[in-house]
Amino acid sequence: MKKIVDLLREHPFFDGIEEEYLEFIGGCGEIVGYSAGDALAEEHAPAEHFFLIRQGRVAIETYVPGHGKVCLQTLQHGDIFGWSWLFPPHQWTFDARAVDRVRAIRLGGKCLREKCSRDTELGYELMRRFARIMTERLQATRMQLLDIYGHPSRPAGGQ
Amino acid sequence: MQTFILQAEYLDRLIQAIRADGYQVLGPTLAERAIVYDEIRSADDLPRGWTDEQEKGYYRVKRREDDAYFGYAAGPHSWKKFLQLPRRPVWRAQKSIHPMQITAVVEEAPAMAFLGVRSCELHAIATQDRVFVDGRYQNDSYAERRGKLFIVAVNCTSAAATCFCTSMNTGPKVTLPNDLEMTEVIDGENHYFLLCSGSGKGERILRQLPLKRAGKRHREAERDSIQQAVKQMLEGPRSFDSSDLKELLYRNYESPAWDQVADRCLSCANCTMACPTCFCSTVEDTTDLSGEHAQRWERWDSCFTADFSYITGGPVRPDTRSRYRQWMTHKLATWYDQFGTSGCVGCGRCIAWCPVGIDITEEVQRIREAEKP
């Protein structure tokens, strides 16, 4: 069986990171698996983990009265999930549910926070990686907002 | 090429000779207080003794002090209305029979003779030839009309204030192929035309006229008259160096000058209608009341209209800024990449016929100024 450090090294999130950091971070992690339908996170519940998805698909959802659960985005192999552990009050803002069989590495938020404040260089390295992904997510969300494939409302006439 | 003299009193003989050869003669005539192009049945139809005064947003005809026939500059009309028809049927469709029939409307093109084509206008016709005849697809209606065309070119001996052909290297001396080339000279009591033929058809017409050989004196008079027009333009405010226009406009798509001109431009499309090279068209599809017969029409269109750039979601050029920029950049820059020449021939029509007096030469200058640090 592969060690956690090997799995971390394989994940794109840690692409090119220094080996000593991997060992260090590996100490916060555990290998986890979920079946379709399992909850990885629930809105308002304490956000104590950071997930690196190795396999399977995770749906980020929210509950809309009258509509039920609405999926906003899916995450899959190579994606990470969860940054609510970074900031107080450390609570999930969305639900996360396994769409199919999911394999992931789960890192302890408290453990990571402590390591980052002790080693600010590691902290900066991680924040940079987070910031990049947050930016990408924001851009993708903006594209979704544009509804570019939708039927544009148009005046009569034209073609 | 031999140059001849035709006394002004025999000008009608020239017109009649061309008519007798089967051509419908089209040329300048005074109508609705402008010098426009229409059918010419005799020399009496010509605007003898008339000229025009032109400036930004200004055009007035007035009497000359002499009896010149061709003593005016470019008017509101251009020859394009006879070659690229303003409105024409393209096809007819019928669905009462099976299968549905779609048939091209083929016109028997008239043999036309243009009398008094200026050098800038010859350039404009050559420019439209590149669009409609020289490409992979032909506009058959244009090509047929153009193919039968007889051209009597006239050298310009005076320029309107709006003229800038010297800046665009398109005149005033005729340089492009034609059937007959003439220069009108009034030297005191002596009023005559220098004539030379540029084709076999032109030669055949010449042979029917009471001509004398032109002497050195006549040719000098011709040169001096044309030089006078050159001088007027070179000394005028619209003389500029056009050699870098493409590069200038290509690097100035975001110039603040576009916002300024957009504040004044009404998007009225007058410039595109008056322009002798603007070639854009649109189509109209109609059916009769029974719904069984349909027609397709083609008509002039303008890049200044809102519909022009319409695609799913709305017009690509939603404002006057983008439309004026499209027009002017097309005319002076992208045209080079599309057809190997400028789309502007320096005739000045767009300047005179702009209701708010926008002057393309001034706009070039404005863009240049805005670029300076």
Next chain:
Amino acid sequence: MVPEVFRVERRAEEFPGTFTLHLSPIGMGRVAGFQPGQFSMLYAFGTGEVPISISGPSDQGSGYVYTIRTHGMVTRALENLREGGQLGVRGPFGSDWPISSLAGREILLVAGGLGLAPLRPVIYTLLSRGGGSAVRLFYGARSPREMLYRDELVEWSRSMDVQVSVDQAERGWTGRIGAVTDPLAATSFDAGKSIAFLCGPEVMMRFCIRVLLEKGMPPSAIYLSMERNMKCATGHCGHCQWGPSFICKDGPVFRYEDIRQWFHIRAL
């Protein structure tokens, strides 16, 4: 240039407001050969013409296939045509996808919404060559319900890597939800050996090009299909001008390297 008369052999509703017509010639009509990426002008009797990309296989001589979205009078008239109905077809016109330069390359096809239609002839050609791991299709749609060619997508995924993402989904959808740029950003390819064909809304192509360039793909390996208003398709009417190009004769398929100077000018 007069349209030739065709009849609707088969009509399929992709989803409400978007339909596919299979046409075959009648009377004097004939099917001209065409290259993937080219388009035709479809004439609805008495209403007008619209430019529509050919979305059927290019090696099938018997007819043309078009996928059309209703958004105006002409497309509405075409939508109302039923099997046996007649219409006019002019073309094919325009430039095509550089199919001949695909051999030995990793191929990324990126389609958004209706943009899958002009790429479908490319997919057919690639499938006829056996597909393979070198072919990846990224397809972004508004929702699972508004996806083109749903059955075919499943079939294609057996011979090539098909990654579909939708902006929003009803329950029961187990695929990706998100922007088409996400799977594109997550994919890895040999930048020096790859080629990308993009077709979809301009905004989508802009973002996708950004992703591809960031991943090292050279501008010379990116091709895209542009859309502009068109009346004649023969370079005469002036409507489809885009900088120095006429979309109808210089496009619709362009190499990004050749047009990048124009691609980023707004309201061009």
